[in-house]
Amino acid sequence: MPGSLAFYHPTTLEDAIGLLGEHGDEAKVVAGATALTILMRQRLVAPSALVSLGSIPGLDRIEEVDGSLRIGAMVRHRDVELSQIVRARIPVLAETFGKVANVRVRNAATVGGVLAESDYASDPPAVFVALDAEVEVRGPNGERTIPARDFFVAFYETALEPDEIVTGIVVPVPAAGSGTSYHKFVTRSSEDRPCVGVAALVRLAPDGSAADLRVAVGAAAETPQRFPDYEALGRGHVLSDDIVGRVADAYAGAIDTLDDMRGSAWYRTEMVRVWVRRAIESARDAAASGPAAH
Amino acid sequence: MTAADPSAPSTSPRPVDGEGKISLTLHVNGREEHLRARPHHTLLEVLRNELHLTGAREGCGVGMCGACTVLLDGRPISGCLLPAALAEGHELTTIEGLEGPNGELHPIQEAYVEHTGFQCSYCTPGFILTTKALLEERPDVSRDEAKAYLAGNLCRCGSYVKILDSVMDARDRLRGG
Numbered sequence: 001m002p003g004s005l006a007f008y009h010p011t012t013l014e015d016a017i018g019l020l021g022e023h024g025d026e027a028k029v030v031a032g033a034t035a036l037t038i039l040m041r042q043r044l045v046a047p048s049a050l051v052s053l054g055s056i057p058g059l060d061r062i063e064e065v066d067g068s069l070r071i072g073a074m075v076r077h078r079d080v081e082l083s084q085i086v087r088a089r090i091p092v093l094a095e096t097f098g099k100v101a102n103v104r105v106r107n108a109a110t111v112g113g114v115l116a117e118s119d120y121a122s123d124p125p126a127v128f129v130a131l132d133a134e135v136e137v138r139g140p141n142g143e144r145t146i147p148a149r150d151f152f153v154a155f156y157e158t159a160l161e162p163d164e165i166v167t168g169i170v171v172p173v174p175a176a177g178s179g180t181s182y183h184k185f186v187t188r189s190s191e192d193r194p195c196v197g198v199a200a201l202v203r204l205a206p207d208g209s210a211a212d213l214r215v216a217v218g219a220a221a222e223t224p225q226r227f228p229d230y231e232a233l234g235r236g237h238v239l240s241d242d243i244v245g246r247v248a249d250a251y252a253g254a255i256d257t258l259d260d261m262r263g264s265a266w267y268r269t270e271m272v273r274v275w276v277r278r279a280i281e282s283a284r285d286a287a288a289s290g291p292a293a294h
Numbered sequence: 295m296t297a298a299d300p301s302a303p304s305t306s307p308r309p310v311d312g313e314g315k316i317s318l319t320l321h322v323n324g325r326e327e328h329l330r331a332r333p334h335h336t337l338l339e340v341l342r343n344e345l346h347l348t349g350a351r352e353g354c355g356v357g358m359c360g361a362c363t364v365l366l367d368g369r370p371i372s373g374c375l376l377p378a379a380l381a382e383g384h385e386l387t388t389i390e391g392l393e394g395p396n397g398e399l400h401p402i403q404e405a406y407v408e409h410t411g412f413q414c415s416y417c418t419p420g421f422i423l424t425t426k427a428l429l430e431e432r433p434d435v436s437r438d439e440a441k442a443y444l445a446g447n448l449c450r451c452g453s454y455v456k457i458l459d460s461v462m463d464a465r466d467r468l469r470g471g
Contacts, residue, residue, distance in 0.1 A: 004310075004314065005332070005333040005334050006307035006308075006310075006333070007307055007308045007316060007333040007377075007379050008305070008306075008307050008308075009304070009308070010304045010305060011304040012304060015304040015305045018305060019305060030377070030380070033375060033376055033377055033380055034357060034372070034375045037336060037374070037375045037376065037377065038355075038356050038357070038375065040334060041355065049307070050333070050377070052379075052380060054380060055304075078369070101357065101358075101446065102357070102358070102360070102445060102446020102447075103370055103424070103427075103443060103446055104357060104360065104363060104370045104371050104372045104375075104424075104446060105357050105372065105375070105446070107366070107369040107370060107371050108371050108372070108375065108376060190445045191358060191445055191446045
């Protein structure tokens with residue numbers, strides 16, 4: 001490990017952004033540190049400066065604003081998992097954060113961290129993409145929001161500029177009549193990262209057809225995969241086995257799956273087919289049994 | 295997590311001495327400890343090498359095995375994944391902090407001894423600390439819930455059945471059962 005590591009504890013976002021501007025690529029933002037510590041220990045990254053967000057007040061709140069939940073960047077995974085308001089308003093989000101790694105990692109890892117890291121095998125990104133969440137970021141020129149769908153660019157690469165910091169994420173509460181699901185498929189151990197993770201949202205019309213269908217697949221490719229054209233195969237239809245199967249086949253055909261120690265590309269394609277189907281069925285059944293659609 | 299020195303300017307790095315070390319103040323097992331360490335050193339390294347608290351062990355080094363479990367404000371974390379500088383301002387508890395004033399075992403420790411909830415014992419401090427956090431969060435925890443909560447602690451001897459027996463007995467002891 002490098003001997004000269006400058007450790008900063010800025011107390012305002014402006015100071016943190018200024019430090020990133022000053023140090024450029026040599027600086028890393030540190031929040032929960034779970035991912036960064038591993039990358040540093042394995043010498044995959046060797047920053048000369050660490051900028052901690054832990055002394056900046058106000059980044060650890062969860063609040064409901066205009067029909068959305070706003071979750072601050074320093075909120076820990078476990079706080080999302082246990083949050084009463086998240087469990088009441090967007091239960092799939094609490095469930096998904098509760099499936100990440102183990103309780104120790106969830107006590108440390110943050111919402112901003114899992115976004116900024118853009119690890120293809122994290123669970124929350126696919127759910128954020130399926131729920132049309134928007135990432136809030138702040139840089140020297142002020143704030144902007146980036147749709148989650150556009151935020152994850154490639155392996156460990158986001159739409160963030162080098163001197164921008166994630167400050168939170170805004171997740172719209174699904175409309176009445178919606179059901180949601182996240183299926184995490186692991187191939188090695190219960191605390192493993194997913195081989196494939198699928199998030200789905202179904203909103204049923206009064207006639208039982210799907211007024212909305214959204215499907216995002218995580219861990220199968222470099223970034224969460226969502227295909228509006230294939231979601232459209234199900235919209236306006238009753239989600240029968242045949243229709244759901246068509247959406248699942250379309251997703252399996254469209255994703256350029258990757259190979260890693262959790263599964264080969266061929267295997268992942270077949271698991272995308274299975275778990276897209278199951279995720280849609282779960283969301284559909286949740287929508288049907290939830291509070292009545294209007 | 296909070297900074298050490300509130301008087302330090304927000305945009306200055308922590309001062310480094312001639313050996314490239316920073317000064318740290320940690321609250322461990324109810325005591326305030328002052329020490330020096332490299333900025334990148336983890337809490338686990340500092341506990342073991344500077345404070346000689348060797349109950350937390352390195353297993354996997356990537357947060358998956360739980361041998362390095364430490365309680366931070368009562369919540370289990372992986373000591374191997376936390377830079378020590380980010381542990382300042384928090385109450386830390388290691389296995390050494392569980393004994394009573396005259397060296398009495400904690401009721402959870404007694405339960406693990408009684409049920410032989412270990413073989414080689416490398417993983418035991420982590421299991422006991424995680425059990426403590428679990429029982430504080432859910433005093434009436436079921437065996438299945440305990441199994442799920444403890445899934446991130448690995449015992450390579452495979453003592454899981456006896457570990458769960460110990461957890462259930464510890465629950466009953468702490469409930470005054």
